[in-house]
């Protein structure tokens with residue numbers, strides 16, 4: 001092949017070249033078909049090639065694609081913000097549109113800091129977060145991310161936001177059992193805030209379900225209630241990073257709804273444009289907007305393409321499509337069906353340590369020994385190999401970090417488009433099983449002993 005001028009994720013790898021997509025399938029230019037079991041990066045929530053979206057795109061493009069937000073508003077952006085306000089719980093009524101999840105979490109952080117400034121408490125500037133988390137790649141967002149692999153090159157430039165352990169029941173940081181643990185992982189926040197000093201803390205940020213940093217780690221029932229109470233006690237805002245979990249991925253508009261809490265600020269991305277256009281949002285509650293409305297009236301954030309009508313029209317069409325096709329109501333039953341089929345694979349492959357998640361956001365963690373939960377030696381690159389073998393066989397999976405240190409474990413995420421059918425779920429599990437078979441054979445040939 002001729003030299004490339006495009007910087008791709010791995011400079012040595014030959015990537016297939018995409019031709020087109022339809023539903024849950026993608027086709028490369030050689031005609032090879034891939035079942036998109038990860039929705040790309042948990043993004044293509046309504047599948048590929050949906051005509052309603054391309055029509056909405058064209059209709060908006062024929063009128064106007066771009067206006068600058070300090071010169072014009074647009075019907076598309078106004079209607080999108082209204083629809084989001086009506087579809088999300090509580091008083092999360094205000095939207096600030098940006099272009100990526102990283103910008104959405106970074107804007108959330110800035111709004112939290114500004115909120116306290118407007119209330120006359122300018123010392124409250126620190127944002128606290130958890131280890132085993134990911135909030136984005138820009139420096140502010142990376143500062144909040146407890147993802148050692150993504151932080152390591154930039155550590156001297158980053159704030160030390162991650163302060164508490166993740167709610168990782170499979171590998172409980174406190175060696176407790178879920179039913180009798182008394183939520184020490186949540187209560188750790190109380191101690192961390194006291195140590196840092198609540199007078200200097202603006203907010204605590206967390207992903208309702210940990211995505212790429214932990215492989216769909218899903219906290220138990222009362223976890224977020226306790227977190228929210230601790231935040232309120234210390235007068236600290238709670239930011240829910242729903243970039244991966246929002247827009248129906250778990251069957252509700254926001255994943256927080258499963259824990260029955262309403263955050264002060266929310267970041268959205270990925271499924272919002274469903275891959276059809278770059279768009280993300282920071283949702284702000286009336287409570288947080290009030291002092292800004294009564295104060296300086298200007299939020300100090302924004303990008304050239306913020307709230308552009310083109311991307312807004314796409315996200316609006318995605319919301320209409322979710323609604324008209326009644327997609328969200330099917331997410332939990334489909335997720336349960338998929339979880340059950342995956343559960344059966346546990347009897348066949350002892351190196352499946354844990355299967356977890358909610359709706360159609362499912363994580364599978366692999367271990368060398370299911371009894372001791374000992375991970376495979378990292379040099380074996382088990383995750384990377386599973387992803388590669390699956391891709392060769394026509395199945396796309398999403399890699400995740402795992403392990404309490406965020407680097408030593410092996411996990412993947414299965415997150416197909418929410419529109420996947422039962423037959424396609426069965427095909428997905430068959431392909432996954434076949435990929436795991438191949439890896440088991442390869443590991444056996446290499447002399448790696450897998451315990452039962």
Ligand SMILES: Cc1ncc(COP(=O)(O)O)c(C=O)c1O
Pocket residue numbers: 041100101102103105134135136137207211212241242243244269270
């Ligand atoms: C929870 C979460 N927050 C933020 C981001 C960053 O989003 P983006 O890659 O669109 O900048 C991601 C991306 O994976 C994410 O999963």
